[in-house]
Amino acid sequence: MAIALTVNGQPRTIDVEPETPLLWVLRDTLGLTGTKFGCGIAACGACTVHVNGEPMRSCVLAVSDLEGASITTIEGLAPSGVLNNVQQAWLDQQVPQCGYCQTGMIMAVTALLSERPNPTDQEIDESITNICRCGTFARVRRAIHGLAAEAGGTR
Amino acid sequence: MNKWTRRAFIGAGALAGGGLALGVLGVALAPGRHSVVPDDAEGAGQLNTWILVTPDNIVTVLVPHCEMGQGAQTALAMMAAEEMDVDWSLVRVKEAPALDEYANGYVVRALTGESVPGPIEVGLDYGTYRLARWFGLQATGGSMSVRTTGQYGMRVAGAAAREMLVAAAAEQWNVRAAECQVASSRVSHAASGRSATFGELAQAAARQSVPSRPTPKDPQAYTLRRTARRRFDMRSKVDGSAVYGIDFTLPGMLHAAVAIAPVNGGKLVSVDSAPAESMPGVKRVVRLEEAVAVVADSYWRASRALEALEPVFDDAGHGGVSSATIFEAFDEALAAPPEMPAGAAKVITADYRVPFLAHATMEPMACTARVTPEGAEVWAGTQDPLNARKTAAEALGLEPGQVRFTNLALGGGFGRRLPGSLDFVGMGARIAQAMSPAPVKMIWSRETDMQHGYFRPAAMSRHAGALDASGAPVAVASHYVGGGDRESTFMPYVIPEKKAEGREAPHHVRTGAWRSVLNSQHGFFKESFIDELAHAAGKDPFAFRRDLMGEHPRFRAVLERAAAMASWGRALPKGEGLGIAIAECFGSIVAEVAHAALSPEGVLKVKQVWAAVDCGEVVNTDTAAAQIEGGIIFGLSAALVGAITIDKGRVVESNFHDYQMIYLADTPAIEVQFIPSTAPPGGLGEPGVPPIAPAVANAIFAATGIRVRELPLRRVRLA
Ligand code: FES
């Protein structure tokens, strides 16, 4: 069954079993390995991508439900090589340790800040539920606060 | 590369493309030797710390440690660059490939010998000694990289490279070396106004004789070390381009999903492969001794087909074992509490216990291999490429030299990817052998990863302590099961009688090194018990500890700093409290104060953590703080929610819904301060972990009067 979708701005036709999770289509069919596998049950957020602008955990999204959808992955955040502001903040604050969870983290934070450029701590806590085993959370929050300040002062 | 010339324990030569290459000769520090080993001795010529200076004026440091997020590669490069007075923007770092020549075994060998050779400064503690014995070569673990490779390899190599570059300049200009200055990758001679870059001098430097004992810089003169430097690997970790073991791809590669005998030690009895073989994309069902694998043209197809199988495994006779039976055996082994001196005014006893814990690295185990009649190639993310190569070779019945191993980025290690726990490398190689010559990438599902770890051992201790009439402790002693050693049971308190005695209660559950190794359990035991003693003596737990630290000024300074950071002693609202704990491991002392707040229903919130650290010299201040922060969060997950449970011989937990860890929302504010020091650098990846559980438990006592003697806290009623 062929499914048409857009990935990082490019139209793609995918021919796999309809229940194949988007995660494995991205990684194995399209070779976009920046999106990570962590749990497969929507519990960790390592596989977070944007589906029509919404942050979604791609390990539980059947590709057949995505006909016509527009997907953005970490590779699509900096198409011309210029990092987006969240990626840049991650560099400036030296957030990643092993880095494995961070692409999903950056996708989740990018989505949060495009929705709410100046989120409260409670909003941050509620929307950033990615797991980071290395323990980078203190810096994740610091980096988000920094971005929020740029966007118009912290609350 | 041309033939190496060697002097003493440093070797240097000319690069084929022009330039200077220099390395530290490993064998010079062979066991028990105080002098240099001759060139023709066994193992001579093993070089492990390499610095390349090329005509483009770039200095490349080859680092024999992989980067798993601790910033070790950057810190090591800083140590070499500092000695050379190089322009930091012209430094590059590369991970050395898994060749024997790069092994950091020179230090390991030195440590396993009976005495530490002359050129090595003493200052390596027992913990490192033991780890070094056990890790073998090229390991990244036990906080070893900066302590050993850095201090004894990078520093020496950097100083030697600088001397050779200066010698080359002096020769060219016909001036004395001592008259030359070095700054920002440039040698200059003020009197004659001449100067040249390292790149320009590299070729000539390669022809200079190699200094046998280069003079390292006076630490007072450091300009690069002790500053915050960005890690070299960061960009690839924010743009998604870093290639982890799980990301590696080859043309024509097949994919494997595996089911392993659920009880450790169990074997595959039978499996009907037909249901999988008829599914789309499936190539073959591969039977291994302890597992079954489905190999297909995509991972998703392989894992779907695996689900269609109903493999039968035996339980190796362990089907009756549960966490309850394991702890019953522990309890029995501990027997009566240690005896206390007769005539003590007050004796207290307490039992503590902690469960098994999984590493649960964010990247599940993965390994890619291609086996052909000529040999094998293997790719994976490990903490020890040389041992990974050996593991693969053994699994395939080959010589290590017939296996090419490439280490890839690691999505977390924490001890899971160390020698002794590289089972996934052997398994990946065996599956690829069955599919030879096709390359196969094996990925463990999270469930497989969670249930087939090398777990932090479950452990239990039985403590007794005695106070005299004035409330001063006269004796503390413990029996423990689950492993321990001198370092992990060490208490920095002056108490007339101190004893810790290990007991055995073996079980079949696989255990291994877990971030801070034995210190996570013993940190909780000993620092909870000293707190209990303080309260039994009617003393403030901080003051009680401090007053017993007469012999240990470093500990005392760290403890006092943490207390000051937290404004210890201030009044807090009802239901809130501060708890303090201190522990040393891997050459670093860390004290932490936790601020706990409990609701009337007993819901715990850790609001803030203050950490004071004496890790000797801090090489890279930014990554050092990140490691302590990470250790605190890692340790908090264990203290609050982590537990691996055994039932019917197998692991109950399977994924992040039932093996939990803390989230951003649960993370306290964390403040880290370092005690300024010029002592040799201690480890940083692990020492942040041990104090956090007892600090939180002690804070809960301060807040509620409830004494926690068991982890994780989610299983303890706190109201
Ligand atoms: S892999 Fe999708 S949420 Fe964990």
Ligand code: FES
């Ligand atoms: S940086 Fe390693 S898991 Fe988050």
